Amino acid sequence: MNKLNIQPIAEERIKIDITDIPQGIQINMTGDIDMEDPSILLDPFFEKIHSGMIAQGLAEVVADFKGLNFLNSSGIKAVAKWIMKLTDLDEKTKYIIKILHNKDITWQVTSLPTLTFLVPGGVKIE
Amino acid sequence: MAVTENLGRDGYIELKFGPRWKYIACVRGFIQNFLAISIVDQAKADKIAMAASELLENAVKYASHDETHIVIRVSPETERIVISVENTSSKESIAQLKDVYDKIIEGDPFQMYVAQMKEAAVRSDGKSHLGLARIRYETGGDLSLKISGNTVNLSIVIE
Numbered sequence A: 001m002n003k004l005n006i007q008p009i010a011e012e013r014i015k016i017d018i019t020d021i022p023q024g025i026q027i028n029m030t031g032d033i034d035m036e037d038p039s040i041l042l043d044p045f046f047e048k049i050h051s052g053m054i055a056q057g058l059a060e061v062v063a064d065f066k067g068l069n070f071l072n073s074s075g076i077k078a079v080a081k082w083i084m085k086l087t088d089l090d091e092k093t094k095y096i097i098k099i100l101h102n103k104d105i106t107w108q109v110t111s112l113p114t115l116t117f118l119v120p121g122g123v124k125i126e
Numbered sequence B: 001m002a003v004t005e006n007l008g009r010d011g012y013i014e015l016k017f018g019p020r021w022k023y024i025a026c027v028r029g030f031i032q033n034f035l036a037i038s039i040v041d042q043a044k045a046d047k048i049a050m051a052a053s054e055l056l057e058n059a060v061k062y063a064s065h066d067e068t069h070i071v072i073r074v075s076p077e078t079e080r081i082v083i084s085v086e087n088t089s090s091k092e093s094i095a096q097l098k099d100v101y102d103k104i105i106e107g108d109p110f111q112m113y114v115a116q117m118k119e120a121a122v123r124s125d126g127k128s129h130l131g132l133a134r135i136r137y138e139t140g141g142d143l144s145l146k147i148s149g150n151t152v153n154l155s156i157v158i159e
């Protein structure tokens, strides 16, 4: 188990793993997020990440999207909702999200960088 | 509306889609394969498959009858692609569609997409209103909406 004690997700078409890194945690997404309502899965997951990061005063979440072949717009909304939570944080609780993207997956090249514009300074992409 | 008119020398596929969520991923894969043999630019093929997938999601969520009509046209020389999806829907959904369309169609595609993302994050009705803005930004295409009675036709032209 990881330091936030969050269960990984292993559904038929999507897997999300969580591993510890020195400055915080890393989440790895693989598969496709194309269900009718991804918020059922993603909202509680990102909420746990968010509250765990704050509770433990960790500095960074690395969100590795490189294995995610497809993410529908409802899924993008769930990610945007998580990122927007960063706006409520003060100096003590604030953490950053570093997105890792795959240059060979077209939607990642076009859509993932736009997420860095939601909260200036809160999200980095590489 | 005859979606197959004026085809000229264009290649096309036309599908009637009985809205079931499970079919979307399968149709997306099919479109990807169709485009792989029709055009050279694979990034463009990916964007079109994404756009078709978002449009079909809408058709499944908002069409009032089972049958949705999707046509994808390819002009062989220019690799110009037209996707159009047609379905019938309720007055409420059509009004909402027109609102979202009117809102996003004027502004800069990137700015509108980011604005819709920010709004989506605070919505509480379970909707995202992000699909159309995403299609417009990611494909860089020309989105157009036709409404006649209870029939809606959304199409996108990608040069």
Ligand SMILES: Nc1ncnc2c1ncn2[C@@H]1O[C@H](COP(=O)(O)OP(=O)(O)OP(=O)(O)O)[C@@H](O)[C@H]1O
Pocket (backbone or CB within 6 Å): A073, A074, A077, B054, B058, B059, B062, B063, B087, B088, B089, B090, B092, B093, B094, B096, B097, B098, B100, B127, B128, B129, B130, B131, B132, B133, B152
């Ligand atoms: N094919 C359609 N027929 C009828 N109404 C539609 C259709 N497509 C979209 N709409 C209406 O337009 C709105 C905007 O569609 P859009 O795809 O941008 O967002 P969404 O479907 O609400 O959320 P998302 O696609 O981000 O998950 C929808 O909420 C729906 O009310």
Ligand SMILES: [Mg+2]
Pocket (backbone or CB within 6 Å): A073, B054, B057, B058, B130, B131, B132
């Ligand atoms: Mg939609």
